[in-house]
Amino acid sequence: MFPGRSAAPGIAIGKAFRVQHTSNTARQTENISASSVHEEQAKLDSAVERARLELREIINSTKKSLGQDESAIFEAHLMILEDPEFVAHARASIENQLLSAQSALQTRTEYFISTFEAMDSEYMRARAADVKDIGQRLQNHLSGQACIDLSNFSEDVVIVADELSPSEVSNLDTKFVRGLITEQGGRTSHVTIIARTLEIPMIVGAKDIVSKVSDGDLIVFDGEVGEAFVRPDAELLTKFVSQKKQVDALHFENKALIGEASITLDGRKVVLAGNIGTPRDLVVLKRHDAEGVGLFRTEFLFMDRASMPSENEQFEAYKEVLQGCMPHMVVIRTMDIGGDKELSYLKIEKEDNPFLGVRGIRLCLQNKPIFKTQLRAILRASHYGKLGIMFPMVSSLEELLEAKALLEEVRIELLKENVPVAKHLQVGVMIEVPAAALISDTLAKHCDFFSIGTNDLIQYCCAVDRMNKTLVPLYSPYHPGVLRLVYQVIQSAKKEQIWVGVCGEIAGNPNLALLLLGMGLDEFSMSPASILPIRKLFRSCSYSHLQSWVKEILELQSASQIEHRLTELLKTAHV
Amino acid sequence: MEKQFVIKSENGLHARPAGVLAKRAADFKSSIEIQTSKGSANAKSIMSVMALGIVSGATIKIVTEGEDEREALEALEELLTSNVSE
Numbered sequence: 001m002f003p004g005r006s007a008a009p010g011i012a013i014g015k016a017f018r019v020q021h022t023s024n025t026a027r028q029t030e031n032i033s034a035s036s037v038h039e040e041q042a043k044l045d046s047a048v049e050r051a052r053l054e055l056r057e058i059i060n061s062t063k064k065s066l067g068q069d070e071s072a073i074f075e076a077h078l079m080i081l082e083d084p085e086f087v088a089h090a091r092a093s094i095e096n097q098l099l100s101a102q103s104a105l106q107t108r109t110e111y112f113i114s115t116f117e118a119m120d121s122e123y124m125r126a127r128a129a130d131v132k133d134i135g136q137r138l139q140n141h142l143s144g145q146a147c148i149d150l151s152n153f154s155e156d157v158v159i160v161a162d163e164l165s166p167s168e169v170s171n172l173d174t175k176f177v178r179g180l181i182t183e184q185g186g187r188t189s190h191v192t193i194i195a196r197t198l199e200i201p202m203i204v205g206a207k208d209i210v211s212k213v214s215d216g217d218l219i220v221f222d223g224e225v226g227e228a229f230v231r232p233d234a235e236l237l238t239k240f241v242s243q244k245k246q247v248d249a250l251h252f253e254n255k256a257l258i259g260e261a262s263i264t265l266d267g268r269k270v271v272l273a274g275n276i277g278t279p280r281d282l283v284v285l286k287r288h289d290a291e292g293v294g295l296f297r298t299e300f301l302f303m304d305r306a307s308m309p310s311e312n313e314q315f316e317a318y319k320e321v322l323q324g325c326m327p328h329m330v331v332i333r334t335m336d337i338g339g340d341k342e343l344s345y346l347k348i349e350k351e352d353n354p355f356l357g358v359r360g361i362r363l364c365l366q367n368k369p370i371f372k373t374q375l376r377a378i379l380r381a382s383h384y385g386k387l388g389i390m391f392p393m394v395s396s397l398e399e400l401l402e403a404k405a406l407l408e409e410v411r412i413e414l415l416k417e418n419v420p421v422a423k424h425l426q427v428g429v430m431i432e433v434p435a436a437a438l439i440s441d442t443l444a445k446h447c448d449f450f451s452i453g454t455n456d457l458i459q460y461c462c463a464v465d466r467m468n469k470t471l472v473p474l475y476s477p478y479h480p481g482v483l484r485l486v487y488q489v490i491q492s493a494k495k496e497q498i499w500v501g502v503c504g505e506i507a508g509n510p511n512l513a514l515l516l517l518g519m520g521l522d523e524f525s526m527s528p529a530s531i532l533p534i535r536k537l538f539r540s541c542s543y544s545h546l547q548s549w550v551k552e553i554l555e556l557q558s559a560s561q562i563e564h565r566l567t568e569l570l571k572t573a574h575v
Numbered sequence: 576m577e578k579q580f581v582i583k584s585e586n587g588l589h590a591r592p593a594g595v596l597a598k599r600a601a602d603f604k605s606s607i608e609i610q611t612s613k614g615s616a617n618a619k620s621i622m623s624v625m626a627l628g629i630v631s632g633a634t635i636k637i638v639t640e641g642e643d644e645r646e647a648l649e650a651l652e653e654l655l656t657s658n659v660s661e
Contacts (some may be wrong), residue, residue: 079594079621080622083620083621083622083623084617084619084620085616085617085620085622085623086620086622112622112626115626116625116626119628124625124628127622127625131622306584306591306592306595307595344584344585345657
């Protein structure tokens with residue numbers, strides 16, 4: 001057994017395919033004569049040119065298969081290729097030190113790798129891996145060696161490698177590669193992110209495994225546990241095979257629901273959408289057959305960076321998601337900064353109660369130029385898909401009206417500039433403040449939809465900090481107070497004939513999803529992995545039957561009573 | 576021309592801030608060097624800037640030389656004092 005660390009979940013069974021990178025470090029420095037300088041420089045130039053072309057191609061193909069964020073790794077490689085102190089420096093040392101192209105490049109690559117690896121930061125060690133990857137690519141071109149190719153297998157394999165580079169996994173054979181094991185690598189490296197996106201189980205940090213297995217050895221592992229077994233005995237293999245069968249069966253059952261409507265037996269049709277954080281999640285949405293996006297958190301664009309994202313950068317991200325989700329709707333939530341989410345480039349006064357402070361729409365209305373930039377980017381993107389725009393943390397009618405006025409102002413600005421903006425777009429309120437739920441009848445007159453953000457609504461409604469571990473039992477979605485508020489919001493929406501959704505975790509919780517369906521909720525937005533199981537559940541239920549639960553549940557007196565009763569009812573829900 | 580700065584950003588001059596700096600530096604014709612107690616680097620090279628491992632609170636000197644040395648120094652000053660951070 002080889003212990004490692006879990007990097008991507010799933011059960012892997014396959015024959016070992018070993019990948020051992022030949023290290024270049026053993027090679028001696030090669031000197032050249034002054035007369036070959038031009039020839040060596042030309043070799044380097046042509047290797048750089050070919051690497052550049054390859055990278056452009058990889059960027060295009062990964063953008064399609066994995067999304068913008070993954071292709072960004074290769075954009076970074078392009079930047080490294082063009083850094084004046086990298087290849088250009090190596091090129092100069094061919095002449096200055098009379099080194100062969102390979103030696104000059106190797107010296108420079110090793111210098112940066114060892115410098116970055118010595119730094120006390122996971123981020124910089126990941127940059128060392130980038131330099132290594134691009135260095136290897138250039139060396140391959142210089143020596144005429146082919147890249148390690150993992151794109152074409154004919155039977156189930158588990159790749160066992162000393163390490164894997166993003167280049168190597170960028171065009172992995174997803175049909176036959178059943179698992180990935182590396183000796184090196186942190187859990188946050190790009191390769192592990194790609195593995196999770198492709199849903200290929202992965203273990204990292206399995207020491208010395210490459211030298212101890214042979215090609216063709218059977219390997220099994222559970223990516224969640226992080227232990228690899230080589231040549232398992234019959235008993236162990238049976239265990240893994242049956243585990244995998246269970247997982248696959250579930251997968252298969254769910255897969256059968258792809259393309260099916262989210263509809264009850266008696267014809268009540270609802271929308272099952274996904275919550276996403278970046279355009280990269282588009283692949284995941286597709287895989288789980290989401291009917292649009294009910295919550296696109298835009299904070300990712302603003303966080304972990306030195307300055308505000310430009311209007312264009314935002315526009316590109318919104319446009320990508322809107323286009324990718326057609327013909328479904330995408331609800332973009334305007335930035336919800338503040339609370340626990342801070343930005344280094346935006347001064348926010350220290351607050352005693354940040355969750356009750358300047359966050360969401362409050363922050364936007366206090367920083368109008370920033371807000372307007374985002375609204376411009378969103379409106380420009382609206383031309384490319386079906387847009388819903390939603391304001392977070394609204395607690396009063398005035399805030400909604402002010403935000404809408406700004407949106408209109410920006411829309412007119414754009415029209416004056418002859419920039420296309422969608423004629424039909426919907427404006428909604430994220431209901432997460434109890435006061436907003438209580439005045440939902442008023443708010444409903446001024447917007448096109450509600451999306452109930454239950455995660456925060458529970459916290460504010462019960463006055464329970466959801467991060468406080470000792471208060472966990474008090475933070476309950478089953479609290480009758482919470483459910484009454486939710487019901488009130490749904491009724492207000494019905495009265496004004498606008499649609500209403502939930503974008504908190506309860507939308508993917510079978511008990512509560514059925515109750516919400518019975519209450520008349522129109523849209524359920526959840527983590528994409530929950531969509532197909534919930535669709536299956538809804539398709540087996542009768543809406544009129546669920547409607548009859550609502551009154552009874554709302555009359556119960558405590559969270560535990562409600563949870564208990566819903567669990568009981570769930571068993572009888574299937575007709 | 577040259578000027579000293581104290582790095583204020585919490586994470587020093589790593590990652591994105593290094594990239595922002597290198598990109599801005601590349602806009603100028605002058606040579607631009609960052610000098611620290613540990614060595615110096617071409618400010619136009621994100622890799623060299625990152626390799627210096629400049630941490631928060633460190634003092635660095637920026638030396639510009641060339642036809643647009645004044646503009647270059649001013650631009651980087653603006654960047655560094657506007658709290659470049661992650």
